[in-house]
Amino acid sequence: MTDEQLQQLVCTVSNRFFQKAFVHEALFNKRLKTTGGRYLLSTHxxxxxxxxxxxxxxxxxxxIIKHELCHYHLHIEGKGYQHRDRDFKELLKKVDAPRFCSSISNKLEGSEKKHLYTCSECGVSYRRKRRLNTEKYRCGKCLGKLIYKK
Known part of the structure; x- marks a missing residue:
């Protein structure tokens, strides 16, 4: 999908679910890492x-577009556009938009825990994303020495 197709999709979704026009720009931003989308207050x-x-x-x-359009239309109208506002929650329900999008960070490769440590005393295993200093850290259960497995 290109930025032009996304723009067309946003305009279509806005007209269909909100019966209002979307007159600003919609585009893909590959710098977004943990969120599905965002509405920019300064540029709309x-x-x-x-x-x-x-x-x-x-x-x-x-x-995601429906969620962001809730922010957009409420902000343009001067109503409560933040997640905690009643206006926002009511509009989400009305257009059947999700409060949160599906988690991207869980689906991305490389996000699984890579390092395995085992306690030499009680045998409890610990998985970590980052390596830790086994001289500094001990087992949380019995204070035994940790051994790096992989």
Whole structure:
């Protein structure tokens, strides 16, 4: 999907679910890492993470667009556009938009825990993303020495 196709999709979703026009810019932003999309208050633009489209498909992107359009239309109208505001929660329900998108960080490769430590005393295993200093850290259960496995 290109930025032009995304722009067209956002305009279509806005007209269909909100009966209002989207007159600003929608584009993909590959610098987004942990979120599906965002609404920019200063420019009124909507940015979508391209990984959402790659991992979950067009249906998930439509859900993200609906969520961001809730922020957009409420902000333009001067109503409560933040996640905690009643106006925002009510509009989410009305258009059947999710409060949160599917987790991207769990799907990305390399996010699994790579390092395995085992206690020499009680045998408890610990998985960690980052290596730790076995001279400095001990087992949380029995204070035994940790041994690096892989």
């Amino acid at each position: 633009n909507i940015e979508v993470n391209p990984k959402s489209f790659e991992l979950f498909g067009e249906e998930e992107v439509i859900q």
